[in-house]
Amino acid sequence: MDIFTLVVCLQVAVYLRLGQVLPSLNLLIYGLISLTITGFYLADTYHPDKQIAGLRAPARIIISNLIVGAIAYTLIYLSQSWPDYRLLEPSVLFISLSMFTICAIALRLWAVKWLRSHAQQSYWLILGASDSAIKFAQMFTEQNPLGRLVVLAETDQNITQLRKTAAELNCSGCFTDLHHWNQQPWSGVVVATQIDFSAAQIQQLMELRLQGIPVYRLPDICETLWYKIPSSLLEDKWLAFSAGFNLISCGISLKLKRCTDLVVTVLLLILLFPLMVLVSLLIKLDSPGPIFYSQLRTGLYGKPFRVYKFRSMYQDAEKRGAQWASQRDPRITRVGHWLRALRIDELPQIWNVLQGEMSLIGPRPERPEFDIKLKQAIPYYELRYLVKPGITGWAQVLYPYGASVEDAYEKLAYDLYYIKNYSFWLDIAIAFKTIRVVLLGKGR
Numbered sequence: 001m002d003i004f005t006l007v008v009c010l011q012v013a014v015y016l017r018l019g020q021v022l023p024s025l026n027l028l029i030y031g032l033i034s035l036t037i038t039g040f041y042l043a044d045t046y047h048p049d050k051q052i053a054g055l056r057a058p059a060r061i062i063i064s065n066l067i068v069g070a071i072a073y074t075l076i077y078l079s080q081s082w083p084d085y086r087l088l089e090p091s092v093l094f095i096s097l098s099m100f101t102i103c104a105i106a107l108r109l110w111a112v113k114w115l116r117s118h119a120q121q122s123y124w125l126i127l128g129a130s131d132s133a134i135k136f137a138q139m140f141t142e143q144n145p146l147g148r149l150v151v152l153a154e155t156d157q158n159i160t161q162l163r164k165t166a167a168e169l170n171c172s173g174c175f176t177d178l179h180h181w182n183q184q185p186w187s188g189v190v191v192a193t194q195i196d197f198s199a200a201q202i203q204q205l206m207e208l209r210l211q212g213i214p215v216y217r218l219p220d221i222c223e224t225l226w227y228k229i230p231s232s233l234l235e236d237k238w239l240a241f242s243a244g245f246n247l248i249s250c251g252i253s254l255k256l257k258r259c260t261d262l263v264v265t266v267l268l269l270i271l272l273f274p275l276m277v278l279v280s281l282l283i284k285l286d287s288p289g290p291i292f293y294s295q296l297r298t299g300l301y302g303k304p305f306r307v308y309k310f311r312s313m314y315q316d317a318e319k320r321g322a323q324w325a326s327q328r329d330p331r332i333t334r335v336g337h338w339l340r341a342l343r344i345d346e347l348p349q350i351w352n353v354l355q356g357e358m359s360l361i362g363p364r365p366e367r368p369e370f371d372i373k374l375k376q377a378i379p380y381y382e383l384r385y386l387v388k389p390g391i392t393g394w395a396q397v398l399y400p401y402g403a404s405v406e407d408a409y410e411k412l413a414y415d416l417y418y419i420k421n422y423s424f425w426l427d428i429a430i431a432f433k434t435i436r437v438v439l440l441g442k443g444r
Contacts, residue, residue, distance in 0.1 A: 002040060005103045006033055006096070013096035017089070028088050032072055036100070039064040042436045048108035049115075052440060058105045065101045069093060122147030125186050127175045128193030129153035132233050136192060136218055139226075147187055152178065154193070178204050189215045194235075227398065228413035229420060231380040239380075244420035256424065261360050265353045276347055279310055279339065286335040289315035292348055297365035300388045304368055305357045308348040312336025343438050349391045361427045362390025363415040366408075377405050384415045387422075394418035394426075397433035 010029060011022045022029065043064040044050060048057040055063070076088050124140070124147050126133055137149055152175035175195070182204045189208055197205070209215055216224065218233045219242070280291045293311040296304050313331040332340065339345040352358040358365070363384040366374065375381045395414035399407075418426065 001107055002037060002104060003033060005107065006036055006100050009096045009099040009103065010092075012099065013092045016095065017092050028076070031075075032068075032088060032093075035072060036065070036068050036097075039068045040104070041432070042439050044436060044440070045104070045108070048112050057108050061101060061104050061108075065097050065104075069097050119147050122187045123184065124149050125181060125184070125189045126151045127178070127189065127191050128195060130193040132218055133190075133192030135230075136190070136222070136233065139222075150181070152181070154195070175201070182208055186213045188221070189213060190218060190221050191215065192218050222413075223417060223420070227394075227417055228410075229416040230413045231378055231383075231409065231416060234380050234416075242420070244422075253422065257359060257427070258356070260424075260427070261353050264360060265350050269350055272347060275344070279335075279344055279347075282335045283311055283333075283339075287314055287333045296368060297389070298368050298371050298385060299357055299365055300385060302382070302385050305352070305365075307358070307365060308351055310339055310345040310348060312339045312345045343392075343434075346391050353391065357388070359388040359390045361393055361430050362388050363393050363418070364396060364411070365389035370408075374405065374408050378409050378412055380416070381408075381412060383419065384412060387419055392430060392434040394430055397430055397437055 007022070010032070014020050014022050040046065040061070043060040044052055045057050045060050045064065050057070052060065072088065072093055073090060076093070126137060126149055129151055133151070137151065140149060154175065178201050186208065189205070205215055217238060219229050219238055222233060223229050283291050289311060291311060293309050293313070294306050295309070297307045299305045312333060313336055314333055336345070349358060353360055371381075393415065394417060395411040398414055399410055418430075
């Protein structure tokens with residue numbers, strides 16, 4: 001819709017100012033469309049319900065289009081010898097981007113309103129009332145607008161317990177009454193516990209599937225809705241039979257990923273070398289101590305290795321032992337604050353990638369001191385080390401910075417999603433999301 005609306009706005013502006021019809025093949029027009037859509041993506045305007053740095057989607061749209069307009073005007077001014085450059089003269093650019101800004105804001109306001117009204121008519125059926133089911137239901141109700149839940153518990157005793165622990169949930173009976181509910185227009189059915197279904201109940205679930213209503217196991221619905229797999233919902237049986245996890249066993253995928261790492265890392269090293277020299281100078285001027293900082297981390301299959309970073313803390317910051325870093329950590333220097341916000345402190349890990357200890361994209365490596373505690377507290381925690389750790393990853397671009405066992409649990413959920421669903425295109429998506437995180441200063 002953004003692309004279509006932008007083309008219409010450009011056509012109107014060109015006709016009003018020049019009395020012409022927009023040509024079908026023009027690199028300047030394609031360039032402006034690409035630049036505008038890229039700006040919208042980097043400003044995270046495709047999540048209209050989000051608030052970033054206090055700015056909602058309309059404000060981010062206005063800022064993005066102002067920046068795009070300034071860049072486009074500069075490029076057009078510098079390329080006046082380009083054929084048909086007058087198609088995007090300042091007046092055309094101003095009129096088209098102004099109209100498009102209004103349309104883009106209106107489109108998102110309509111989209112949010114439609115989503116919320118659609119959610120009011122969306123119903124999900126949950127079969128089972130185990131602790132995992134309750135945990136999922138609470139997560140679901142927090143993620144508005146997704147819809148409403150109807151829970152069918154195992155027994156009357158489970159119904160009573162559910163109403164005590166989660167009074168906001170609509171517990172409507174036992175799943176032995178499933179035949180009374182299979183004619184409802186469900187958005188989906190979630191099998192939330194290990195249930196020995198009778199032949200008749202399996203037939204009823206099959207009928208729902210044939211009506212086009214999806215039936216999910218608990219980890220699968222989290223994977224579908226939130227792009228994560230909470231480890232507390234996993235079972236050995238699910239892991240044994242679920243699809244995916246190709247990165248662990250597929251030699252071709254591993255070799256392709258390694259080749260990509262080497263090529264991209266060499267290019268990054270060449271392009272970012274001047275920036276790294278400047279950062280080294282700023283660190284040296286800001287506080288006494290070395291430019292680089294090394295730390296022991298856990299790598300592939302639990303093997304420890306030494307990771308390298310630009311020093312962002314004062315010297316001897318850990319003389320009291322290993323500690324979680326926090327957002328307003330007094331140990332962080334003035335320069336270190338910006339290095340962390342823009343994730344520049346991670347650049348020396350390019351050396352770790354060249355050595356084969358890390359990948360550009362993968363789960364972030366944790367410190368062995370913390371791993372000991374996290375393995376005890378979080379089920380299936382060690383699965384994250386079945387692949388090489390990365391400089392950036394799915395958890396880093398989707399989950400805000402945190403430093404606690406609860407945050408480690410959430411990050412593991414995203415890491416498990418990445419390991420299960422690895423593909424070259426998922427890595428590309430993470431790369432683009434990393435650029436957005438850096439530009440928005442959402443690092444830690």
